[in-house]
Amino acid sequence: MSEILPPSDLPLSNLLPSEPILLMGAGPVPIPHAVAQANGVVINHLGKTMDEVIHRVKKMAAYAFQTQSEHIFGISGPSSAAMEMAISSVLTKGRKVLVLNLGTFSARFGQMATGMQADVVELKNENEPFTVEQVKQALSKDQFHAVTIVQGETSCGVKNIHLEQIAKVVKDHGALMIVDTVCTLTTMPLYMDKWGLDIVVTGGQKGLSSIPGVSLIAYSQNAWDVVNDRISPCPHWCLDPRRAEKFWKHRQYHYTAPVPGILAIHEALRLICNETLEKRFERHEISSKALQAGIEAMGLELFIPEPFRLNSVVSIINPNQIESTKLIQYMINTFKVEISGAFGLDIVRIGQMGEQCRSHNLFKVLYALGMSFQHFGHDLDIAGGMAALEENLVKDSEHFVE
Ligand SMILES: *Cc1c(COP(=O)(O)O)cnc(C)c1O
Numbered sequence: 001m002s003e004i005l006p007p008s009d010l011p012l013s014n015l016l017p018s019e020p021i022l023l024m025g026a027g028p029v030p031i032p033h034a035v036a037q038a039n040g041v042v043i044n045h046l047g048k049t050m051d052e053v054i055h056r057v058k059k060m061a062a063y064a065f066q067t068q069s070e071h072i073f074g075i076s077g078p079s080s081a082a083m084e085m086a087i088s089s090v091l092t093k094g095r096k097v098l099v100l101n102l103g104t105f106s107a108r109f110g111q112m113a114t115g116m117q118a119d120v121v122e123l124k125n126e127n128e129p130f131t132v133e134q135v136k137q138a139l140s141k142d143q144f145h146a147v148t149i150v151q152g153e154t155s156c157g158v159k160n161i162h163l164e165q166i167a168k169v170v171k172d173h174g175a176l177m178i179v180d181t182v183c184t185l186t187t188m189p190l191y192m193d194k195w196g197l198d199i200v201v202t203g204g205q206k207g208l209s210s211i212p213g214v215s216l217i218a219y220s221q222n223a224w225d226v227v228n229d230r231i232s233p234c235p236h237w238c239l240d241p242r243r244a245e246k247f248w249k250h251r252q253y254h255y256t257a258p259v260p261g262i263l264a265i266h267e268a269l270r271l272i273c274n275e276t277l278e279k280r281f282e283r284h285e286i287s288s289k290a291l292q293a294g295i296e297a298m299g300l301e302l303f304i305p306e307p308f309r310l311n312s313v314v315s316i317i318n319p320n321q322i323e324s325t326k327l328i329q330y331m332i333n334t335f336k337v338e339i340s341g342a343f344g345l346d347i348v349r350i351g352q353m354g355e356q357c358r359s360h361n362l363f364k365v366l367y368a369l370g371m372s373f374q375h376f377g378h379d380l381d382i383a384g385g386m387a388a389l390e391e392n393l394v395k396d397s398e399h400f401v402e
Pocket of ligand 1 (some may be wrong): 027034076079081105106150152153154180181182183203206212
């Protein structure tokens with residue numbers, strides 16, 4: 001008899017809620033049926049079918065990134081693993097990097113670069129986007145090898161609206177522009193080639209509406225030359241892009257690819273291509289603006305001013321010190337909708353990424369939000385808010401085909 005006994009049997013169905021919770025937080029987000037089905041399939045990761053799948057994933061990802069580059073890879077890991085591949089492949093000990101830190105996620109680049117013993121200079125902004133002037137000034141002090149930026153900072157809800165112009169300044173300086181588009185890719189315009197971005201990373205579970213665990217990265221030729229010229233070995237064997245190229249370009253073994261996740265991202269990207277980026281950007285813009293109008297009409301206040309408010313994740317000021325964990329739990333229990341709190345800030349956040357931007361989900365989350373704040377004693381015009389959401393969706397309904 002073995003000494004360590006198995007724990008009692010507990011099927012997953014006993015743990016999962018009997019009615020699925022609608023995920024309207026800062027990610028992961030709901031996935032389309034085709035994505036869920038693909039995620040249930042395992043095939044040989046080095047077989048002929050997989051060859052075709054990888055070929056298609058790269059082509060469709062190139063469309064999402066808006067790049068001609070062939071240096072596109074999937075990564076078995078969270079978006080942070082893609083960020084780490086970016087950082088660890090082009091930074092070495094002593095190389096100078098400017099980290100544009102707007103909050104939790106953009107700061108992560110700095111932590112990773114510090115781990116690489118790079119020379120990290122951090123420029124920090126609180127709840128407002130970086131300006132071209134700020135970056136110019138920081139760059140004028142030294143020669144930098146790379147600059148990191150986030151397109152949308154999920155933790156506070158700020159959009160770096162000057163990204164394109166900042167990228168130009170960085171290019172003129174001769175540094176590599178590394179961009180985190182985890183919560184923004186395919187929800188708003190981003191043109192990797194046109195804007196001269198060198199390394200762009202994204203995850204599966206946000207803008208793309210795929211599953212968590214498979215992420216994407218694209219290198220410009222410029223950035224790829226830096227990777228190729230590298231003499232010291234990459235510190236992370238799994239995150240070495242030259243090893244990843246074996247699988248993603250030459251169809252050879254690197255590590256066993258996360259087959260279901262790649263099949264899932266194939267379907268997520270296929271749906272994006274079918275929708276087209278233009279229509280998808282429009283759907284996100286209309287949905288998020290309508291939701292914001294509804295929130296404000298209810299009598300709640302948005303945390304970030306309109307000119308640089310991120311549409312992918314909307315931050316709402318928590319009035320009257322309502323305990324946000326209690327509010328969120330009440331929303332889950334009563335309305336089967338989940339939103340996010342925040343790291344340290346007194347806000348709650350509603351995600352507007354991919355499948356979250358469907359009118360039925362918008363109505364459900366706004367009603368739940370209003371009713372829950374009201375439950376905790378904050379008086380709101382719920383009917384007025386719902387009407388404002390509807391009015392804004394209808395106003396743009398000719399552009400808004402589901
Ligand atoms: C969520 C998020 C990340 C981290 O994603 P993980 O998949 O949790 O690693 C990084 N950057 C941004 C902008 C994000 O929204």
